[in-house]
Amino acid sequence: MNGVEHLAIVAAGLGAGVLTSTVGVASLISFPALIALGIPPVVANASNTIGLLPGALSGSFGYRRELREVSRPTTIAVVLTCAIGAIGGAVLLLALPPGVFAAAAPWLILFTCLIVGVQPWISRWLRSRHDEPQATRTTMTPATTFFAALTGVYGGYFGAGAGVMMMAVLGLGLDLELRVVNALKTLSLLAANLVASVIFVFIADLNPTAIVLLAIGSVAGGYVGSHIGRRLPSGLLRVLIVVAGITAAVLMLR
Structure with missing residues (x-):
């Protein structure tokens, strides 16, 4: 890779870091960027996971005020649940053909966008059914x-x-403000990516240059994104999450 390509990966890491802490579709910037530079899909995916770890870490640090509003047992439960699930996901990545799970991803994203969009109405309806x-x-x-x-x-x-x-999932399952859910989401993805990264370091083929460049960009982007996410009104943040998710699904279906 030349200097321009190095800068492109740093920029992709910066954008991905911002999206990690806001709308949660970071890999839709960084992963395609690595593929465009000729890195094989599985190598790009594993390298992308490791490279975005600093972004999730700095984003979680930026959300530390919101995370204090969640009880410690709940935080631990969310983190452990995601971390354990990520072990299975990392094993699947290395054991199954690359396109198996990815084929279902756009439809899963569209479904969850629908849930995010209607979550306030669903919550009110569930509560109205109780006397x-x-x-x-x-x-x-x-x-x-x-x-x-x-x-x-x-x-x-x-x-x-x-x-x-x-x-x-967290918006439907917990009665928390959306900015707090966003913070908990960022921390849970940090846990999931950390566990997957440990597995990838020992088993997967990686591109060290891409990892370092993504990390440089994502560490700044994650912190900046946490401040953006904190200031966005809940309604606007919900709209941005839905729009970002639909865009991600459409790009993946192409």
Whole structure:
């Protein structure tokens, strides 16, 4: 790779870092950029996962104020669930043909975009079916845990749109402000990517240059994105998540 291509990867990492902390479709920038430079898909996917770790880390640090609003047991449950799921996803990436799981990804993203968009109405409808006022949901239910684990599997395998999926799962399963859900989503994806990265380092073929360049860009982008995500109104953030998810799905279907 030449100097221009190096700068392109740093820029892709910067944009991906911003999207990690806001709308959760980071890989839709960085992964295609690596493919365009001739890096094989599985190598690009594994290298992309590792390269974006600093972005998720800096994004989680930027959201530290929001994360304090979530109880420690809930935070630990979300992180562990996603991390365990990511183990299965990383194994699938290395064991299955590249196109198997990716073929379903656009439809999964579209479905979760729908959930994110209608989540306020669904929550109100569920509460209206009970005669007595329901307590605020601040802990993980078995259903929320199950779908968070599936999202972790997806994040370990491919990852594009995993943030949108996690926003939908946590937004439906927990009664938290959207900015807090966004922070918890960023931390959970950090956990999933960290576990997958450890597996990839020991087993997968990697492109070290791409990893370093993505890391340089993503560490700044993740921190900047956390400040952008904090200031976006909930309604606008929800719209941006849906638009980003639909765009990601359409690009993946092409």
